[in-house]
Amino acid sequence: DAGVTQSPTHLIKTRGQQVTLRCSPKSGHDTVSWYQQALGQGPQFIFQYYEEEERQRGNFPDRFSGHQFPNYSSELNVNALLLGDSALYLCASSLRGHNQPQHFGDGTRLSIL
């Protein structure tokens, strides 16, 4: 039973570029959440997707957007990259409404030059 998988594992971009990160949830899960983790800090909630719609959002600008597909997989898009966007981006999946724990992938390390 595969857990949460994310791709790519590492990515290098330059300022102003756009990036797309991908996530496949754990089997049986229908909700995907994205988090940003800067070096030395805890993960910060970006947003959550359920039934292909954004349902909950943290304090992140509109440059951060996402998508969920019918198979529950998800993408995180970041436009107009800034140096401060360098971080580990984590995807977590869960089964909505069942108070079951979220399962995390090992993240995508994004570096902005």
Add this chain to the structure above:
Amino acid sequence: DAKTTQPPSMDCAEGRAANLPCNHSTISGNEYVYWYRQIHSQGPQYIIHGLKNNETNEMASLIITEDRKSSTLILPHATLRDTAVYYCIVRWPNFGNEKLTFGTGTRLTIIP
């Protein structure tokens, strides 16, 4: 979601019990306490959660005080692989609220 306070770092000898405290004095009646840990270069790993009763699973035990203002995560026989950052999170798991609010956690180092 209520805020939590944890010590920034702790050491524990290998084979001993590691007791990690968490203060959540503003917790409300319907909020659960969750514990996650993050080993270097990996994503957070779920450990345990509870509402008001003590909980135990194959990884750890969770002790919540009667007034629910604090809790302790217990790793009964710590090994070197338990070295990680441990996060205590309080969350109301109502339908639609999947957000986990992480603090800076406790960096636990297991000493050989």
